Amino acid sequence: MAGLATLVRDDAVLIHDAARPFLNSGHIKALLAGMDGADGAILALPVADTVKRESGENIVTAPRDGLWRAQTPQAFRIAPLRAAYAAWSDDEAPTDDAGVIEAVGGRVRIVAGDPMLMKLTYPEDFEMAERLAGGARITRIGQGVDAHRLGPGDGVWLCGVKIPSDKALIGHSDADAGLHAITDAILGAIGQGDIGDHFPPTDPQWKGAPSHLFLTHAANLVREGGGALINVDVTMICEQPKIKPHREAMRARLGEILGLPVSRISVKATTTEGMGYTGREEGILAQAIASVETPA
Numbered sequence: 538m539a540g541l542a543t544l545v546r547d548d549a550v551l552i553h554d555a556a557r558p559f560l561n562s563g564h565i566k567a568l569l570a571g572m573d574g575a576d577g578a579i580l581a582l583p584v585a586d587t588v589k590r591e592s593g594e595n596i597v598t599a600p601r602d603g604l605w606r607a608q609t610p611q612a613f614r615i616a617p618l619r620a621a622y623a624a625w626s627d628d629e630a631p632t633d634d635a636g637v638i639e640a641v642g643g644r645v646r647i648v649a650g651d652p653m654l655m656k657l658t659y660p661e662d663f664e665m666a667e668r669l670a671g672g673a674r675i676t677r678i679g680q681g682v683d684a685h686r687l688g689p690g691d692g693v694w695l696c697g698v699k700i701p702s703d704k705a706l707i708g709h710s711d712a713d714a715g716l717h718a719i720t721d722a723i724l725g726a727i728g729q730g731d732i733g734d735h736f737p738p739t740d741p742q743w744k745g746a747p748s749h750l751f752l753t754h755a756a757n758l759v760r761e762g763g764g765a766l767i768n769v770d771v772t773m774i775c776e777q778p779k780i781k782p783h784r785e786a787m788r789a790r791l792g793e794i795l796g797l798p799v800s801r802i803s804v805k806a807t808t809t810e811g812m813g814y815t816g817r818e819e820g821i822l823a824q825a826i827a828s829v830e831t832p833a
């Protein structure tokens with residue numbers, strides 16, 4: 538009533554329930570066209586489900602012919618709507634505006650409703666609406682490769698796990714080639730450059746840094762872009778150390794860093810049968826791929 542009172546023009550008004558967020562201009566055009574020769578028009582859907590009514594302890598099937606589920610917006614000519622509201626008894630609240638026109642014998646037309654105009658009432662309705670509102674999503678993949686030299690040391694960091702050894706990987710940070718490869722794979726999937734762009738090796742603050750910081754940063758970039766990591770798969774190429782005894786610890790650690798269940802994390806290893814720099818145990822190579830889901 539307060540809204541109607543503010544209207545100065547006397548043609549048409551559309552009244553909408555804000556609990557139906559997926560309104561579009563097509564709905565409005567259909568309603569305005571549907572009002573022709575009537576006092577108003579509403580969007581409504583035929584009842585598709587079989588309708589039951591409680592009858593004592595039992596239920597009975599109610600006829601659904603001619604039954605419609607009324608939606609909003611609803612469109613009305615302002616003068617007849619004002620007159621109908623003036624005639625409405627204050628004793629009860631109407632459940633929609635068309636009902637007020639109906640009560641005085643006014644003519645309201647039905648135009649084709651839209652399931653997208655669902656009314657968000659229960660928590661599960663909001664989950665469905667958020668999925669619908671999320672728009673198109675695409676899956677993207679990225680790959681990363683990293684190698685570090687082996688030298689004397691007190692253990693090899695790989696995939697966030699320190700493997701006891703009389704060697705270590707040499708690098709500006711902790712030289713965890715596994716984490717670096719995964720970081721680059723994730724950055725690749727979202728088109729955000731490479732690890733050196735985000736953590737320049739010339740910057741002293743990353744000297745000796747634990748590489749989980751780099752991986753956490755890449756995972757956060759995915760989330761900040763409205764995306765979600767799907768899975769990662771990393772392969773270490775080396776003769777020593779043997780990866781298999783540490784595989785599950787690595788998966789668990791990667792799961793912690795990435796916020797993923799271990800079922801979405803794969804850690805693999807292979808050798809080059811003595812060939813090349815990995816075969817001569819001069820260094821360790823890691824290759825990774827990552828997939829992410831992002832807004833299209």
Ligand code: MG
Pocket residue numbers: 683684685708712713714717
């Ligand atoms: Mg590296």
